[in-house]
Structures are given as C-alpha cells and as structure tokens.
Amino acid sequence: MPVRDGVGATRLKVPRTGPWPTIADYVVERFGHVDPDGLRARFDRGEIVTIDGSPVRVDTPLGAAEFVWYYRELGVEKVIPFDVEIVHQDADLVVVDKPHFLPTTPGGGYVQNSALVRLRIALENPNLTPIHRLDRVTAGLVMFSVRPETRGAYQSMFADRTVEKVYEAVSALPVTGLPELPRVVRSRLSSEKGRLRVAEEVEGEPNAETAIELIRTGESRGTDAGLPVVHTLLRPRTGRMHQLRAHLAGLGLGILNDRFYPVLEDESPDDFDRPLQLLARELRFTDPLTGAPRAFRTARALQEAPR
Incomplete structure (x- = not known):
C-alpha cells in the first residue's frame, strides 16, 4: 500500500x-476493546486488505491470509511545537537536527507529529526511511535514507558499528561528589517487552559500552539556573536502547529531567520548559557509497549546560 499523508500502512500478522x-473476529478481540463496531465497519468499507490489495471482509475466514494491511486512523494529536531542521540533503541521505519531544517515527499517539512523517510531506518523498533512531525525548542528529536502492549500505554501518556517535548530557552534581572521569562503563543491559524502563543493569557478560568524559562542572543556566551540574561527553560503542541514560544513572549522574532513570516517575504531560538534557551531537563515518569521510554536528545546545 502506498504511503498516505506521510504515513505507511501497518502490517499485521494473523494466526x-x-x-x-x-x-475480523481476531482483530476485534485484539484491538477492538475501545470501539469494536467501528473496527468492524472498517472491514465493511474495505479498508483492511491482503497483500494484493483485496479487501478482507467481516466474514473472511481465519487462515485466508497470513498478513493484513491497514492505515492507522489519525486521531487528534497533541502538537509538538518544535521544528525538525535539515542539516544535509543529497540524492541518498538526509541528516536532520531533531528537537526534544518529537519522535523519530510514528508511535505512542504521535503520527503526524513525528520527524519521519513531517519530512516525508515536506520533501515529498514517501520512500524516506530512518537509518537509526533517537528517543522522543532526546534531541540531535538523525539520518534518513532517501531511496531504497542505497538504504542497505547506510543501515549496515550501524549494524557493523562503523559510525562514530558523540553525545552530550547534563546531570545534577551528586552530593557525594563527582565520580572519577573519564571512564569506560561496561555492563549488561536487559530489557523486557512491556516494561517502561527499557534498560536494567543485570549480572552477566557486558553487552553495552560507553566512554564518558568530563566537559566541565558549574551552575546550570536554563530553567533550573544555579543548580550545580556536570556536563559530560559520551561516546557509545554499542547501541542499546536507553544505554546512555542507564549508564549515567548507574554512576549517580542521572540526566536532568529524565523521568525513567534512576527513578521511574509517574506519567505526566510533557514539560516543554524541561527537556531531557541529552543531545546527539555528532555523527562521523566513511560514506559507504563514495568512500569519503562524512561528519555532521548539531547546531543545538543543552539549555542547562554550564558556561
């Protein structure tokens, strides 16, 4: 199914x-707890289809198709009032500077308010696809593939860990004092489906590694002006989800405004005045198509970083 309004169709595996x-009975049992009649009506309208575009009707028996496709119904979204900025654009690659609070891809109630959908519409390119992702609450550089023919070459860089990624973070200065820096943190991070805190440090062979350096200490200068803080530079050598947040929290340097680490807070609306103080600052790699070195740097800065 073609991309529509910047959004691709969703594929669902059916037993x-x-x-x-x-x-239809399976889909309604799985997803129809809010509006089962409305979901059945989508079958009646032919909005749920098989791989060849044939509609799946309400009476189509289980087993007639292994996968079905449909477009998500777009509800009323909370607008994220920050723009994604294009840093670089060529025939194969788009690099953008993503703001805090804007998700990289649709999810969690955000569809039109995602970097991917906004860019597909702005650039009139339904083939645009993220090569990697940032958490919604993290700002900084994200790369997108422009066309399918060269997408795999760029994706393989991340699979092979040949991209150098540099982040910055600002944390409250612990009352016990600054931990010894620089250092390399290696630990085993475990995640379980459905668990809000994605990364938990557990016993076992390390699968996550982060080099951490001190930039400076001082007083914050943003919303929490005057707070003693630590400004660090982070070089992740693996790419586990929430790795940087978990590693800093494990050192007593939980990132300012982090609602997950070290303490999982109750869900609450976004506070745009207090973004997570984590920034994807730089990306460096050898272009797999040309062999030329590439380097990109964000124009953003963390508001609580000390001078």
Missing part, C-alpha cells in the same frame, strides 16, 4: 488457526 471464526 492461521485459533478460536476465531474470521480474521
């Missing part, structure tokens, strides 16, 4: 057998 007489 071949089970207690559901029809595909």
